[in-house]
Amino acid sequence: MSPAPAGAEPRRRALLALGLGLVAAPALAQTPPDPPVPGVKSRPARSLILMVGGPAGGAADRWARGFAPYLERQLPRAALGVEAVPGEGGLTAIRRLLEASTEARMMGTVSAPLLISRAVELGQTSLLSGLDWLAAVSDEPVVLVTAVRPGGDLAAFRAMGEAATLGLPPPGTAAALFGDAWMRLSPASLLHFPSAAAARQAALAGNVAAAAVALTEAIGAIREGRLEPLGLASASRCPLLPEVPTLMEQGIPLIAGAQRGFVLPPGVPPRIRERLVAALRATVEDPEFRARGDSAGFVPRFIAPEVWSAQITASIERLGRRWAEEPWQINARG
Incomplete structure (x- = not known):
């Protein structure tokens, strides 16, 4: 494997763990490379960092590391890594993502409504409007x-x-x-x-x-x-x-749940964005990922960018009104 691009390795705090959660995740592919074609240079794998807004070993970090091997199946030329960035209930990671160059190959993992709640509490919902809400993958x-x-x-x-x-x-x-x-x-x-x-x-x-x-x-x-x-x-x-x-x-008209998905910084080239969306959709349809959901207690469900973005916008407005009228309690958090 060719070396990672300059500056990527310090961010990669750990290579992808295998099988975190209730069901073992698949091992990363170990197939031998294709033989070289005379006169044609091989294309090196590009690093893609999944940025997690929370501490290493926390629930969000464990979820990302459990999801990553399935996603890597759909991105055969990408070497995935996970970086946990604690702080401000996930907003520190969002700031890092927004500040990153589109060449940095970073994608954020998020959980809603939790991230929205933290942004509302801190008056930082403008950060969320700067994101490209790529897709949700589980309920x-x-x-x-x-x-x-x-x-x-x-x-x-x-x-x-x-x-x-x-x-x-x-x-x-x-x-x-x-x-x-x-x-x-x-x-x-x-x-x-x-x-x-x-x-x-x-x-x-x-x-x-x-x-x-x-x-x-x-x-x-x-x-x-x-x-x-x-x-x-x-x-x-x-x-x-x-x-x-x-x-x-x-007789109790209450619906509540969390969604996990991915966001990008603005300006990612359309061809890369489309490839990531297709990979996330294919991951959700992976029978082994769906079996993992059955054991772990989540429902794999792909929500396309336009739909999820609209849902997030509505949730920001709804929680913002609720916070203004009747703020919920705030706990200390990383």
Whole structure:
């Protein structure tokens, strides 16, 4: 393999890890190179850095490293790397991406609405409008769960009223925004935990009456029979748990979830942009990536650039109005 372009190697803090998450990711291709053609120079692989707005080893970093081997299958002449850039809830990475030259070959990984929440809190939504929202690749619906116990159903939880404690991840996450909306429909006491895993554990231990978390955080315990799903905050039933009713079916008009996807700095040449969009679409259709989603608790779904960009713009406006009218709590974060 030819050496990486000058300046790229310091950014590559780690080569792609294999198989992070609940299902092993595919190994990177190890096929031997084609024999050289006389009189024709071979084309070296170009580095593509996936920039993550969060600490190394965090949830966003793990997701990017788990996704990268599948994407690399669709970009055979690209050598992918992942760089974790903590700070400002992901906005430091966005600033770095916007400042980078289009020749730097960087693509940002983002989670919405979390990144939007952080931008709204800090009054930095103008940063988001400068991005090229390339595509979304997965949905993570919010699920309401409780410990397995006799009579542990949605009606019993709602009947507890304000005596019921609803465990939530940190403010600004999809599940935490769900909790705020829940309070407008059904009384309960909200308790934010430092992480979604901590909220899930509190529900498992019976320390809270229920918890709202992303399905990725709860699907393992649900399938093992250790957590009881009360309902999914989605428009239709999830193919991963088709037996679990939506909250809509049960008379609660709440839909909440996170989307993961990718952004580019402005000015990336159209041919490169189109190639990346095609690679992301093909990755979502990869049977092994879809199998990973089935085990890990996310739904692979490709959302094209124009559609996703419009959704993000609407979300920025909606969360901006909500923040102005009734700000949510802010936790310290990296």
